[in-house]
Amino acid sequence: MTTLTTLDEHVLAIIEKNSRINTKELAILLGTExxxxxxxxxxxEENGVICGYHTMVDWDKTGVEKVTALIEVRVTPQRGxxxxxxxxRIYKYPEVxxxxxxxxxxxxxVSLEGKSLKQVSSFVTNKLSTLDTVIGTTTHFILKKYKDHGTIMTRKHEDQREMITP
Amino acid sequence: MSENKKKQVLSEKCLGIQPSGIRKFFDIVSEMKDAISLGVGEPDFDTPWHIRDEGIYSLEKGRTFYTSNSGLKELREEIARYMKRTQGIDYDPIREVFITVGGSEAIDLMFRAMINEGDEVLLPQPSYVSYLPCTVLADGVPVVIDLKEEKEFRLTAAELEEKITDRSKILVLPFPNNPTGSIMTREDLEEIARVCIEHDLYVLSDEIYGELTYGSTHVSIASLPGMRERTIVVNGFSKAYAMTGWRLGYACGPEEIIAQMVKIHQFAIMCAPTTSQYAAVEALRNGDEDVAMMREAYNQRRRFVVFKLREMGLPCFEPRGAFYVFPCIREFGMTSEEFATRLLKEEKVAIVPGTAFGDSGEGFLRISYAYSLDNLRKALGRLSRFVDRLREAEG
Structure with missing residues (x-):
């Protein structure tokens, strides 16, 4: 467990929303060097608290075909x-x-990304369901993403205020 | 008919009031479609969802009737608890707290409840635009105290004492301040309190930005010895909870004054909007985390704006409250209005000239940082370019 300083907490809160902000600007915002x-x-980063810097992509706005599924998996836990x-065994598959x-x-x-329904179902039937300890699966395909990682995908935020107010 | 003297249609008192300087600037801005603004006096955050949800829920439950004139009892109780836990002041929620349509209504009501013709209202400026006209409408005489940049626009006892006469009755204490971002510390207030008690002054303490201070917590003058009985605290939900459109404020003070304010409110307004009152109960009960989150965001932007202004060589003191920075533009040899108008035309950035808040705002601009960082970055970039160009032209 890593104990965070107040500065750590503020840094994490900012870069969790915007990982592209540079260190100079972070220093200005947080009143430090x-x-x-x-x-x-x-x-x-060394402690693994920051474990990656990713980009949120809304593939729905592109022509690229992607299918995401959420799969409930029931398994028999193994002794020890x-x-x-x-x-x-499941997370080692790159498509997971x-x-x-x-x-x-x-x-x-398990959430899974594939190019098509067929590809996802083939993964479930051929790879996931056939694992020894898996008792059953239920697959849910995602039809539309409204909000992901705290970001609303369906509409842009617009400033509705007047230009000038006292 | 023609021999009849033509009736004066309008009130002379009303006609005598100058339209707000901000209004004039607004008209120019509204013609420019693609301008970006740093000119807004309200939060950029939406009202937190749980607060909106409570308002919606109250509508679903059919709570669409008047409340009592003073407002929902449970809301007044929450306000009394809030004043106790933040300032240590006890107010009777029934007789000493009441709900208004925004803090602005409470300002108007206090003047109307207390002023007799010719009574003087001591008014530190730069400050919010409504104190002066509301004083005049209540037949009071505004006595302006020009606050000084050297003092970071705080009010000092000496400045106050200099303006006191036999007719002085009310001191307006607008801190944390719009437009300067200045705050008053406990020590500053103790000096003022001494003068108020000595000269039997009442105080209108406008604490609408009280939740938005950085590096210290807000002190209400009403919490100082001998001041509770001579202070009306005006506050509301607009700034702290990002609820400007809900139009909800309140006043706390001695029963004698509050009763008269409620009387006018009862005839003019009846009661504050019911939906807003239910939402406000939720804000006070469960909104502390939202306020803390917004305060931290404002604080970060405040540091950013001050840094950028200093980087471009515009002097400004470090504001410790509200969400404004008040940089000085005297070096360019133009009035604030000229500067703001040219900035708008040449760089399409809308910033309110300091003079909109009183003559002592001349030579300054009010920059609001109630904007996203991206917006601030863009607008300040343009301001910097404009300032560079002016300096180049001067050689």
Whole structure:
């Protein structure tokens, strides 16, 4: 566990929304020196608190065909290993985006990206369902993304205020 | 008929009031479609969703009737609790707190409830545009105190004392300040409180930006010894909770004055909007985190704007409250209005000239940082280019 300083927390809050902001500007916003920011970033990267800098892409706005599915997976946990081994077997497939252990009616939630419905269903039937400990799967295809990672995808935010107010 | 003297249609008092300087500038801006603005006096955040949801829910439940004149009891109780936990002041939610249509209504009502013809209202400027006309409409005499940049636009006891006469009655204390971003510390207020008590002055403490201070928490003058009984605290939901359009404010103070303010409110307004009042209860109960989030965002932008202004060589003191920076543009030898008009025409950036808030705003601009960082970056880039060009032209 990494203990965060107040500066770390502020840095993370900002770059979680905008990872492209530079260290100079971060220093201005947080009222500190650029060196402090760089030290904080290096530390957070080394500790694995920052585990990547990604770009959010709305593929729906392009002609590129992509299909995303959420798959509920029920498994038999294994003695001594629990769910970890089966989770690892699943997340090693590159087409798998995320794997979560879930409380409730099923065990693992897997999100998957493919080029077509066919490709996704083939993954589920041929690879996922045939794993020894998998008891059953339910596949949900995503039809439309309204909001992802805190970002609303369906409309642009517009400033509706008057230009000048007292 | 023709022999009848023609009736004066309009009130002379009203005709005598100058239209707000901001209005004039607004008319120029509204002709420019593609201008970007740093001229807005309201938050850029939407009202937090849980607060809006509570307003919607109240409509669904059919809560569409008048509330009592003073406002919902549960809202007044929440306000009393808020004043207790933030300022340590006890107000009776029934007799000493009431709900208004924005803080602005409370300002108007206090003047009308207290002023007799010729009473003087001490008015520090630069400050919000409504104190002066509301004083005049209530037959009061505004006595302007010009605040000084050297003092970071704070009010000092000496400046106040200099303007006190036998007719002085109310001191307007507009801090954290729009347009300067200035705040008053506890020590500053103690000096002012001493003068108020000595000269039997009442205080209109406009604390609408009270939640937006950076590096220190806001102190209400009403929390100082001997001041509660001579202060009307005006506050509201517009700035702290990003609820400008809901039009909801409140006043807290001694029963004797509040009762008269409620009387006028009852005849002029009846009650503040019911939907807004239900939403405001939610804001006070569960809105602290939203306020903290917005305050941090404003604080970051504040540092950014001050840095950029200093980088382009425009002097400004570091504002500690509200969401404005007040840079000085005297070096260019033009009035604030000329500067703002040229900036608008040449770079399409709308910034309000300091003179919109009183003559002592001459030589300054009010820059609002209630904008996204991208917008600030773009607008300040244009301002910087404009300033460079002016300096080049001067050689």
């Amino acid at each position: 650029e060196k402090e920011i760089r030290d904080s970033l290096v530390r957070l 290993k629990g769910f970890d081994e089966i989770a690892e 985006n995320s794997v979560y252990l879930i409380s409730g009616g099923y065990d693992l939630l």
